[in-house]
Amino acid sequence: xxxxxxxxxxxxxxxxxxxxVIGLMISSFSYxxxxxxxxxxxxxxxDTSLRFLVDYLDNELDNIDQLVQYCKTNSSIVLxxxxxxxxxxxxxxxxxxxxxxxxxxxxxxxxxxxxxxxxSDSYIQIVAxxxxxxxxxxxxxxGSDLYTALSDKDYKNYNYGFMTxxxxxxxxxxxxxxxxxxxxxxxxxxxxxxxxxxxxxxxTDALANNYRKDSGDMILTLGENNYRYTSDGKLEYxxxxxxxxxxxxxxxxxxxxxxSTVITDNNQEYTVITEPLQKEGCYVSQVVLLGExxxxxxxxxxxxxxxxGVLIVLAVGLNTLLNKSISQPVEQINGRLKKIxxxxxxxxxxxxxxxxxxxxxKGVNDLAENIxxxxxxxxxxxxxxKDLEYKVLQSQINPHFIYNTLNSIKWMAQIQGASxxxxxxxxxxxLLKSISKGTKLQISLEEELSLVEDYFTIQRYRYGxxxxxxxxxxxxxxxxxxxxxxxxxPLVENAIFHGIEPKGMAGTVTIDIYEDEDKLxxxxxxxxxxxxxxKTAIAILWDNNERPSDFFKEIGVSNVHKRLQYEFGLxxxxxxxxxxxxxxxxxxxxxxxxxx
Numbered sequence: 001x002x003x004x005x006x007x008x009x010x011x012x013x014x015x016x017x018x019x020x021v022i023g024l025m026i027s028s029f030s031y032x033x034x035x036x037x038x039x040x041x042x043x044x045x046x047d048t049s050l051r052f053l054v055d056y057l058d059n060e061l062d063n064i065d066q067l068v069q070y071c072k073t074n075s076s077i078v079l080x081x082x083x084x085x086x087x088x089x090x091x092x093x094x095x096x097x098x099x100x101x102x103x104x105x106x107x108x109x110x111x112x113x114x115x116x117x118x119x120s121d122s123y124i125q126i127v128a129x130x131x132x133x134x135x136x137x138x139x140x141x142x143g144s145d146l147y148t149a150l151s152d153k154d155y156k157n158y159n160y161g162f163m164t165x166x167x168x169x170x171x172x173x174x175x176x177x178x179x180x181x182x183x184x185x186x187x188x189x190x191x192x193x194x195x196x197x198x199x200x201x202x203x204t205d206a207l208a209n210n211y212r213k214d215s216g217d218m219i220l221t222l223g224e225n226n227y228r229y230t231s232d233g234k235l236e237y238x239x240x241x242x243x244x245x246x247x248x249x250x251x252x253x254x255x256x257x258x259x260s261t262v263i264t265d266n267n268q269e270y271t272v273i274t275e276p277l278q279k280e281g282c283y284v285s286q287v288v289l290l291g292e293x294x295x296x297x298x299x300x301x302x303x304x305x306x307x308x309g310v311l312i313v314l315a316v317g318l319n320t321l322l323n324k325s326i327s328q329p330v331e332q333i334n335g336r337l338k339k340i341x342x343x344x345x346x347x348x349x350x351x352x353x354x355x356x357x358x359x360x361x362k363g364v365n366d367l368a369e370n371i372x373x374x375x376x377x378x379x380x381x382x383x384x385x386k387d388l389e390y391k392v393l394q395s396q397i398n399p400h401f402i403y404n405t406l407n408s409i410k411w412m413a414q415i416q417g418a419s420x421x422x423x424x425x426x427x428x429x430x431l432l433k434s435i436s437k438g439t440k441l442q443i444s445l446e447e448e449l450s451l452v453e454d455y456f457t458i459q460r461y462r463y464g465x466x467x468x469x470x471x472x473x474x475x476x477x478x479x480x481x482x483x484x485x486x487x488x489x490p491l492v493e494n495a496i497f498h499g500i501e502p503k504g505m506a507g508t509v510t511i512d513i514y515e516d517e518d519k520l521x522x523x524x525x526x527x528x529x530x531x532x533x534x535k536t537a538i539a540i541l542w543d544n545n546e547r548p549s550d551f552f553k554e555i556g557v558s559n560v561h562k563r564l565q566y567e568f569g570l571x572x573x574x575x576x577x578x579x580x581x582x583x584x585x586x587x588x589x590x591x592x593x594x595x596x
Contacts, residue, residue: 019315027308043273046286050275053210058278060202061158063107068180070101071116071194081118081182081192095124102126110202112165112175116182117141118192131168140167141195150179159223159281162200162235174200174235176222204233207284216287219272223281329357336364345372385566408462424461427454442567444595445513445521446479452488452511459496466506467496474514481521482593484567490560491525491574491586494540499529499584516589520572523588531584537576557586564590 071077080094098116102108115137117123123138141147149160157178165173175197182192207218207229218229219238227235274285332351339348345368351361408424431454449471456469469492473479492509500507509527516522532540541561561574568590578584 015315015318019311019318022311024308042288043271046288047273047275049210050273050284050286053206054275054277054284056206057203057284060107060110060206061277061279063105064178064196064198067101067105067111067114067196068178068194071098072180072182074098074101077116078182078185078191080124081116082184083118084120091122091124098124099126107202110199111196112173112199113167113195113197115141115195116192117195119190131165131170131173133167133169135167137167141193146177147179150177151181156223156280158198158279159225161222161225162227162237165197173197176200176203200235204229204235207235208233210286219285219287221274221281221283221285326357329353329361333357333361333364336361336368340364340368340371345369381566384562424458427457430454431458442482442593443485444479445481445483445523448483448485448488449479449511451486452492455489456492456509463496463501467500468506468508470508470510472510472512474512478513478515478521478592480594481590482595483521483590484560484563487560487564487588488523488525490556491588494557494586495525495527495529495584499527499531502530515592519592521588521590521592523590525586525588527584528582529584531580531582532576532578533580534578537578537584540576541574564588 074094074097076090076093076097080090083090094116098114102111102114105111111126113125113127113131115123115125115127117138121136121139121142123136125132125137144166146160146163146166149155157180158176160177162174162176164171165175178194178196178198180194181190182194183189184191203220207220211218211229211231220227220229220235226238228238230236271288272285273288274283276283329351336348336351347365347369348361349365352358352365353361431451453469453471456467460467460469488511492511495509496507500509507528509525512522512524512526514522540557543556543558557574557576564573572590573588575587575589576584577587
């Protein structure tokens with residue numbers, strides 16, 4: 001029983017294996033491709049957003065630079081800076097020019113304090129009244145550590161970072177200081193300074209538009225100062241944070257585009273995408289948490305699990321279908337073959353389905369029927385062959401023939417003397433000796449012709465010499481071919497009794513031996529007797545109830561024809577060609593078999 005299911009189990013196992021492997025491969029490749037896509041998409045979208053933010057900040061800082069350039073080139077402001085006294089007229093003109101420019105600019109809301117000073121401790125400034133002071137701001141500035149840091153030749157604007165406005169009483173404003181020298185128009189000597197305090201809101205407003213609570217931190221880098229943008233809209237100073245230090249070190253040697261740094265902190269993997277501002281040493285960074293991508297991948301895994309479940313259901317359904325459409329029919333065909341092996345050759349139409357296996361089932365049924373027919377035919381042939389052999393063995397010389405022969409011998413002895421007695425008795429002795437040796441053996445054609453001549457000798461004396469026998473052999477080597485004993489005698493006898501005798505006059509029996517166009521042994525037994533019609537010619541070969549011959553009781557033309565077919569095959573045997581009133585020709589075709 002186990003063997004019967006081996007093919008089915010193999011099909012089911014192979015199908016399930018390939019479905020699962022294909023499902024696993026699809027899931028794995030989908031995961032890898034989609035995870036890469038999600039991660040890259042997250043980075044690209046973040047980088048694009050950062051580029052818009054940096055472009056906005058660069059544009060606003062360019063406006064600040066234009067303000068500085070205005071203060072350096074405006075004639076009223078330059079004349080004021082170059083004067084070492086304090087003429088109110090020049091100071092007023094310079095203030096009006098600076099105030100008009102600031103008030104007309106779109107970025108004025110980000111200008112907390114704009115101050116122009118000369119080297120005589122004189123200054124003008126644009127600042128809200130709330131943040132004005134009675135102290136000499138110019139003198140305080142030029143004597144402070146802030147001035148020392150901002151006037152350093154290696155210093156870059158905005159790198160100082162954020163500070164609390166030192167020149168207002170409330171000290172509630174956080175600003176970025178910008179200091180630029182103003183030179184004399186003719187000598188390029190230092191004449192004064194432009195000092196600007198840029199409100200922190202310029203950066204926080206821009207960062208607010210880009211900030212998302214579900215994303216990572218946004219970091220603003222100004223020189224060596226790093227600030228994290230918080231959810232409440234403020235910039236928190238970050239001190240001794242390795243991540244920011246790594247970012248700063250990475251950016252210090254870079255002047256081109258985006259820099260991405262993958263950092264692992266407390267076994268948490270994330271990516272920092274940074275875009276540099278046009279101001280040297282200034283950057284905006286966005287921390288991209290890969291957890292967002294992993295959250296998206298979790299959804300993908302859920303989808304893939306559902307897909308995998310569907311594949312498993314399909315595999316089960318396919319296995320069931322294969323079992324029904326292949327395994328069960330194969331088992332039925334196998335059962336049918338088993339019945340055939342046990343001898344049941346009946347047709348089973350239940351295995352003739354309307355598909356390829358049904359064709360096999362039909363072939364099995366046809367095979368069973370053919371085997372049954374072959375066995376029946378074989379049994380019938382063997383039975384007929386045994387019957388024919390039995391009849392030949394049981395055949396005895398007809399007593400009537402012996403009586404006539406003896407009567408002829410007596411007649412010849414009385415009338416003709418002893419001249420013919422020797423011939424007839426000799427021929428009869430030979431025939432009796434051949435019969436006693438049996439009938440199943442094959443003999444050469446030469447021996448068979450000797451038997452025929454002995455038989456014809458007796459018949460010639462019987463008919464008073466009115467019949468003649470002529471034998472024509474085209475190739476003497478054909479006489480060595482094997483033929484069944486007593487094949488020609490019944491044909492010659494038929495020619496005498498049914499051809500010549502009814503004619504009532506003399507006749508001739510001719511035997512032609514030759515090789516035909518198919519290289520077969522051809523023997524034609526021809527008589528010039530009364531002939532026969534086609535119906536009689538056909539019946540003489542298949543008449544099982546033919547009358548007893550004069551020589552053998554049970555051997556006639558039909559018997560000879562069947563014996564030849566049983567021995568040499570259905571393609572061989574006897575054929576009859578006859579014309580009424582003219583002739584009868586019995587043709588024998590046999591393969592050329594020679595002894596040894």
